[in-house]
Each structure stands twice: as structure tokens, then as C-alpha cells.
Amino acid sequence: MHQRTDWHDLPESLREAIAARTGAVLAARTVSEGMNSALSAILDTTNGTVFVKGIRTGHPGIVTQAREAMINPHVQPVAPVLLWHIADTTGWDVLGFEHIEGHHPDYAPGSPDLPAVLAAIDALGNLPCPDLPIKDATRWRSYLDGADTEPLSGETLLHTDYNPSNLLIGDGRMARIVDWAWPTRGAAWIDPCCLLVWLIASGHTPEQAEAQVSQTRAWATAPPAGLDLFARANVRLWDEIAGNNPQDWTRRMATAARAWADARLVPLSR
Structure with a gap:
């Protein structure tokens, strides 16, 4: 920081x-x-x-x-x-x-901000992924012990960091997404998953969080095995982040990632 x-x-x-x-x-x-x-x-x-x-x-x-x-x-x-x-x-x-006049979204259950955030994910998913030297979804490979990362591959432009400070909600029906430090090319359903972990950290159960992000178009394209793979990667990613930067919010994210993996019965020892 x-x-x-x-x-x-x-x-x-x-x-x-x-x-x-x-x-x-x-x-x-x-x-x-x-x-x-x-x-x-x-x-x-x-x-x-x-x-x-x-x-x-x-x-x-x-x-x-x-x-x-x-x-x-x-x-x-x-x-x-x-x-x-x-x-x-x-x-x-x-x-x-x-300058965008607005507020950062509240991710708590029942928040009126959630539809605008989901609309932003849908809008981003509709944009073509440019032919630029951006990150690829295989960047999560190091957290998967050599597992096949093919399910993460795709041609959708992703943001991948849905910290609420990276979104602004103004007068429109869609949030604006800021802080594009990690633009990534990959499977369309990855961005809903990145939001999902934040929703759990903000008070949703894993089932509630999945129900929220299932309202995005991209979620319907998610293979269960791909979701399990990404859940496992997120546990290891957030454990690493919380270990290197032990703050309340990083610990909450690590706990949320593990709760999602547990709910999906993902074996974490593999």
C-alpha cells in the first residue's frame, strides 16, 4: 500500500x-x-x-x-x-x-447496489477483448499445483479485482469500473467469481453469493469443474495475500475464499 x-x-x-x-x-x-x-x-x-x-x-x-x-x-x-x-x-x-460522481457499492445482502454491479459485469463481458499484451487467466496456474488451467481460458476481457473501492455507482443503472491494474483475457465466468468472493466476505453465504452472480450472463457458461478449479486457486491466492499483508480485510477474503471452496466440496490438498 x-x-x-x-x-x-x-x-x-x-x-x-x-x-x-x-x-x-x-x-x-x-x-x-x-x-x-x-x-x-x-x-x-x-x-x-x-x-x-x-x-x-x-x-x-x-x-x-x-x-x-x-x-x-x-x-x-x-x-x-x-x-x-x-x-x-x-x-x-x-x-x-x-471525474465520476458516485459512491462505492455496498456488497452486503439485500444491498440496492448489487444490480448495478452485476450490470457492469455484463456490460464488460459484451466488449471485445483487444489484441493487446494483457495478462492471461493462466496467471492463476501457480496456485493449482500443475492442474490443467484450460477451463480458465477464453477470449473475454476481465477486470478481476472487484474490491468495492474499484467501482463507482452514480445516477445510471450500471456501476463504472475503475483501477484497471490487472486487465486479463480469460473465461467469461471468472469475473463473476471474483465478485462472488467479495460478496461472501461482505456477509453472503456461498449459496447466496452464487445466486447473486448467477444473474450475470457469463455465469451460465461456467463448467462446474472450472468453478471448483478457480475456487481452489482463490483459497491459495488469498491465503498468500493475507499471509504477506495480514489485515482484517485480507483475512476476511481468505476466510471467504475457503468458505466458497468448502461449500463446493473442493479438495484443497490436491
Whole structure:
């Protein structure tokens, strides 16, 4: 997780470079949600409001900035529009996006936000997967002890990180998906599964969570063996994340992943 840097603590040269693209900055609000950016702020400018996120150029996480810039033209209108990109000129790599006024969804059972999130997954699933060097679903191979990952393969563009801080619900009927650090090519049903674990961590039973994501079109394409395979991978993935970064939310996710695998009677020793 990055330590946040406020607008007025940025180098003057960077603030000037941003203002050259946005107009004079009248006010700046640091955004606390999210973990992958040192700079995360909403800027009110003479030309309107923009959202900016950035990482210092020496940080290994800078690769995620390039991924977001690369994929953004291909994920409209599901994601906010990237307006500009400042790279390698000020010691920072900064992306400027259209500002979306909205709230992060509540994933609790009965939440009125859930239909908008499911609609966003359906909308993303309808977009063509671009011919770009993005991740492949075989990236979960290391958590599967050499098992055949063919069930995970596919030609659907996936987001894969349904942390509620990565979605915004405004006035429309569909959530907007942000933070495209891990765009992935794979089976269409993987994104509903990624959401499913978050739903369990937010209070759904595994059966309730599956019932929710079954409302997406992609869920109907999921082979039971593929679901079992992905459930096993998620247990190991979230155990690893919680072990390396032991926080309440990572432990909840690890517990949720295991609850889903247990409900599916997935043998975890294989």
C-alpha cells in the first residue's frame, strides 16, 4: 500500500504539468480509498473536475499505470475516460480521468447496489477483448499445483479485482469500473467469481453469493469443474495475500475464499 501524497506536497513541476492539461487547480481533495497509488485526488479546476492518480517513476507498481493507459480506450463506457497521461518527465507517472460522481457499492445482502454491479459485469463481458499484451487467466496456474488451467481460458476481457473501492455507482443503472491494474483475457465466468468472493466476505453465504452472480450472463457458461478449479486457486491466492499483508480485510477474503471452496466440496490438498 502506498503512502498518500497530497496535492500541495507534489513537486511544483508536476503540479504545473497537470495544470497545463486541466486549467488552474482551484481545490484538491485527497482520496483515501484504494491502495495502489501514492497520488489519488479529485481536482476542481477552471475547466471542470478531474480525478488524478499517480506513482513515482522508480516504484515497481508503475507498470500498472501503463496497463491502465493501454486498456482504457477499450473499456468504454464501462470505465471513466482517460483524458491524459504524464510519464517520465517529473519523477512521477500520472493519469488524469474524467471525474465520476458516485459512491462505492455496498456488497452486503439485500444491498440496492448489487444490480448495478452485476450490470457492469455484463456490460464488460459484451466488449471485445483487444489484441493487446494483457495478462492471461493462466496467471492463476501457480496456485493449482500443475492442474490443467484450460477451463480458465477464453477470449473475454476481465477486470478481476472487484474490491468495492474499484467501482463507482452514480445516477445510471450500471456501476463504472475503475483501477484497471490487472486487465486479463480469460473465461467469461471468472469475473463473476471474483465478485462472488467479495460478496461472501461482505456477509453472503456461498449459496447466496452464487445466486447473486448467477444473474450475470457469463455465469451460465461456467463448467462446474472450472468453478471448483478457480475456487481452489482463490483459497491459495488469498491465503498468500493475507499471509504477506495480514489485515482484517485480507483475512476476511481468505476466510471467504475457503468458505466458497468448502461449500463446493473442493479438495484443497490436491
